[in-house]
Every structure is written in C-alpha cells, then in structure tokens.
Amino acid sequence: MERVIPELTVLKRASNKALIDQLPQKDGLSLVDFMAWKYASHTLLVGGNSTLHFIGPAFRELAQLPDSPRSVEDLPDGLLKWSITKGLETSASCQMACTMKQIQVGNKKQSRYFDLKFEPFDWNGQAYVEVEILAYTDCRTEPPALARQHLALMKIDELLSEKSFLDTFVQGAAHDLKGPLVVIKSYVDLIRRFEQKAKKEEALEIMKTAAIRLENTLKGLEELINFRSGKSQKIQAIEFETLFRNARFQLEVEILKAKPHFEYSFEQTPTIHYIKPYLNSIMYNLLSNAIKYARPEVPLSIKVHTEQQDDTVVLVIRDNGIGMDLQQYGHLLFEPFQRLCTEREGTGLGLSLVNKMVRRNGGRIEVESQLGQGTCFRIYLKSYS
C-alpha cells in the first residue's frame, strides 16, 4: 500500500508547505514529517465507504491482520473494530474531530488500552478521516507521558495552524488597508488636473467609496481583534426574533435598496443561550451577504428559520441570490480577505469571522449553493444551556 499518510498529514497539519521548510530538523526529517512518521505507525486513513487507504505497520501488528483489508468492515471483529466504526460514524455526523479514551481490550491479567482520535479532513475534493491510535499497556503510568507528548504535538499543530492563519491574515489586511489609501492619495493629484466639473465630481465619489471601504475593513478588523481577545464572552438567553429584527435594523439602508421579501419562523426554537455579540455578528453578516449577492433580475427572497437537533440549534438562512461555485472556490469561502465575487464590494472578513465564532463555540457551518440560484447557510450552534 502506498505511503500516502505523510503527504496528507503534512497538508492537514501544516496547511502551508512553506512552513515545513522552517521547522527544526530531526534525523534528517522535518518535525512535521517526524510527527507523521510517529503517528503513521499507529494510523489508519479511511476514505469514502470506509475504504482503507493506509494502515500503519504497528496497527497491522496490533490488530493481528492476516492480510490487507480493503475496508473497515474487513477488520477482525472485536472491540477495536467496533470502536473504530463508531468513531467514524460520530466524526462523519458532526464533521469534527472526536476522541474515544481508554478503550480496554483484553482481560484483567493482560489488557491493553487505546485512545482513538478521529480527524476528518478534505483533500482534493475527497473526504478522509485520519484515525490515530495510541496504544498502551498500563493506563496508570504510560498514558500521562504519552498524553503529554500527544498534547505537546497537538499544541505545535495548533500553533502552526495559527501561524498560517496570521500570515494570511496580515498579508490580506495590509493589502486591503493599503488599496483605498493609494486610491485616495493618487486621486488627490488627479483631481487637480481635471478641468471639467463632472470629472472632479466622479473622482470625489471614487475617493469617498475608497474611504468607506477603508472604514469597513477597519471595522471588520476591530471586530475580529475583539473576538480573538476573548472580549464580550458573557452567555445569555437570546431570542432569535429580536436578533433578526436588530440585524434588519442595522441593514435598513441596504434593505430599502434591495427590497428583499423575508420569510422567517423561530417557532420551533425561539431562543438560545449564547454569546450575544457573536450571534449578532453571525446574523448580521449572513443577512448582509444574502442582500448583497442578490440577482438583479429576480426579486430577492430570504428565508430564515431555526431548528433543534439535540443540544444544537440550527440557524438556517436561505436566499435566491447569485450563488457560488463551491466546487471550485469553496476552499476560499472562510479565508480572511478572500471574496468569491468580483461584482460586489466586500471586505472578505465577514464569513471568516462568522466561521471562527461558530467553531470556537463548538459549532460548525454547512453551505449549499448553486450558481445563479442561491445559497443556503446552516449554522450549527451549540447552546450553552
């Protein structure tokens, strides 16, 4: 079986290939490669239909595999197979990493313990789950050392991911702040050269638009900074109808222009315990996008409702706007300063912020979109009640 894991793990753990070159070397391997090698020894890579794309050699020995199974179904029956199957189902349903701790296999005289970690990720449009298995024989003494090592490596992984985000963010922020300033500065000189009043007026309008764009970018940055600093984290009961009304009030000017038809219902789940400024921002940004990306030839329709799924509230916002090509550009959707549309103004920060707010609080976002037909956002919010 081909050794696929290092490349995919590297991509997952260090989303920017350039980071690998900067990491300290160990025995000729980069640290990320070392991590991949270490985990590759107790690792499975599972693709669609539970297909096994890679089995680490240590797992093969651990599970006493007589041959090369093609799927999870082919693994020997027992608690380990059952645990792996259950973990895959859980990570697939919630689209998040999940962990199963201290699964005991064996009897009192001779038993082994396993921690299983399931990390779903996408690569080249295909969904995979990396299953990491930490095996130890004595849960009283070994796990702390292994757990500390595991935690340290996870922390490195988290820091690498954070660094990658910050690099992208700073680059985008510099560009988006500088652009309007260059416009304003260069137009000051240009206006002096115009003789016709109409041209001067047009240039002044352009400068004003640039100034507004600069202001919006700074507002977005301020909101993002506040979010990252952990301010405004008080949890309270929030009524969706009030939230929706407030967002519409903030978007009064845009609504007057776009004249959307709203349909909404919060009867099934009228309230949630959440961080109010976050929820305000989520509702505002999603409604703002729905209005902004309307199709000019069709009356705009925006449908908003809530659903309850166990301890999760799902906020659904559907529009009949211009839609997006998610297959080609979906990976840019939540990146800061990235926009998927050239015909509408935007900072490229709104969805990035919404995504961070939702995910930091244990939720997730699902998006469906069809070019020329519209978009549907499903925001899964973990209620703090």
Add this chain to the structure above:
Amino acid sequence: MNDKLKFLFIDQNAAFNFFAENVIELDCLPIKARFELNPDRSLHHLRSCEARDFPRVIIAEINMPLYNGFEFADRFSAEFAAMHPDCLLFLTSNMEKRKYIQQIEAHPAIAGFLRKPFSKKSFEKVIQPQLSTVAVGS
C-alpha cells in the same frame, strides 16, 4: 489612431481602472485601453480577439478574487503566449515589488511588475523599454 498600443487592464477595483484611463488621456499616452474587472471575462475577451485586436500589453492586478494575477499568468501562458509572443504581461499591485519579485522573475510569461497606480512614469520606464521598436497596430 493606428499607432496606439492596445492595452488590456484587469483589475477588480474600478477606481484604478478609471485612474489609468484618465492618466492615458491627460498625459496623451499612445495607448488604446480596454478595462476588465475580472480575469474570467478577460480570458473570454482574449479568446474572442482577432489577431490584430489582441492586446500588446496586459496589466493584471495580483490580488484578485477567485484567482490571482499569477494564476491568470499561468492560464495566459497556457493559452496565448505561444500564439502571441509579442504580448507583454505585467502584474501590478499596491504592495511593494520585493514581495513578488522572485515569483515574477521565475514566471516565463510575466514581463515585469508595475506599482500602482498606473502612470506616465511607469509606462516610460518599465513598459516602453520592453516594447519592440516595430510600430504595432492595425
């Protein structure tokens, strides 16, 4: 009119396109310019161009939504570079040149970098030296 150079400006920010348009007029630069707001439409336009209408110079912004100037350069290189070897592709940005210089020098289809906004000075110092001395146009 026939000795004007055909330029194609590609920038999602209409403000920079408007600026370039006025600089060309005010400084009487020998340029006949077309302005496009996105790379997809630009490629569509280039595909439909007859040989005599193909731009002599293309100036594309590096930071465009969906795909950037370098990705546009890749597509330009694949589709048009062989058939239009005289066409010069420059990338432009409001960021410093040194940020992109390695990528620009390594790309066979990119003739150089222009700092925004477009000006008579950038035309004379960066673009003109690379143009052929043969008069171009219909």
